[in-house]
Amino acid sequence: xxxxxLMHLFECIAGFGLGGSSIAMFGRVGGGIYTKAADVGADLAxxxxxxxxxxxxxxxxxxxDNVGDNVGDVAGMxxxxxxxxxxxxxxxLLVGASSxxxxxxxxxxxxxxxxxxxxxxxxxxxxxxxxxDLSPVRKEADIERVLKTQLLVSSLLMTPCVYALAVTLLPxxxxxxxxxxxxxxxxxxxxxxxxxxxxxxxxxxCVIGFVTEYYxxxxxxxxxxxxxxxxxxxx
Numbered sequence: 710x711x712x713x714x715l716m717h718l719f720e721c722i723a724g725f726g727l728g729g730s731s732i733a734m735f736g737r738v739g740g741g742i743y744t745k746a747a748d749v750g751a752d753l754a755x756x757x758x759x760x761x762x763x764x765x766x767x768x769x770x771x772x773x774d775n776v777g778d779n780v781g782d783v784a785g786m787x788x789x790x791x792x793x794x795x796x797x798x799x800x801x802l803l804v805g806a807s808s809x810x811x812x813x814x815x816x817x818x819x820x821x822x823x824x825x826x827x828x829x830x831x832x833x834x835x836x837x838x839x840x841x842d843l844s845p846v847r848k849e850a851d852i853e854r855v856l857k858t859q860l861l862v863s864s865l866l867m868t869p870c871v872y873a874l875a876v877t878l879l880p881x882x883x884x885x886x887x888x889x890x891x892x893x894x895x896x897x898x899x900x901x902x903x904x905x906x907x908x909x910x911x912x913x914x915c916v917i918g919f920v921t922e923y924y925x926x927x928x929x930x931x932x933x934x935x936x937x938x939x940x941x942x943x944x
Contacts, residue, residue, distance in 0.1 A: 719806045723799065726803075729795040730795070736785070736788030737785055744778060744780060746777070747770070751770030751771055751773060752774075801822035805819055805821060813880070820878075821874065821878045825871060828874065832863055835866060836859050840855050844858055853928060860919070864911055867911055871911070875904040881899065
């Protein structure tokens, strides 16, 4: 039956999430170990033993060092992105499939997490156009401003998109004492509540980015105070 096929499908999705998490872990470990081993080996052979500068062409270990850096950047960050994205998507799909009302509403409601991710890709492309054409980086001081603009613009564009998807795709039926909602795991929810869940995560990430930049960027007082304090020692 269709219900049995749906259960089998989401069992496969759960297995995909577990497999993706495992391979992402190996990618993180493999990328990090290879990078550090190549970096340390090249530094020992070149700087310490032969007194060569950084990335000197006379040092064959530089090739391993650069390859290790690429592996660490690509495999490490790619694994982080795939692990976080894949696991979160699979978990959201499984939670949605546990609700009979969402299942009865059809594929649009079931695929709500993936549609949010798909619209996010389009929003990222639009935000990238803003950063490259409307407000590009023209000097070094513009880098932070453009990064903050991208973060803010993407959050602003994504908010109404998530609301439209939630209202359009998720069911607004009556369930028990809750009017205009659906039950997930014994908890009564609604399209508006789903929008607020995604919205709080969206803007929470935006706020975390701005706060982190304030306390770690050399353009603001916290880092400047630490740098000034390091000019003189305890004596």
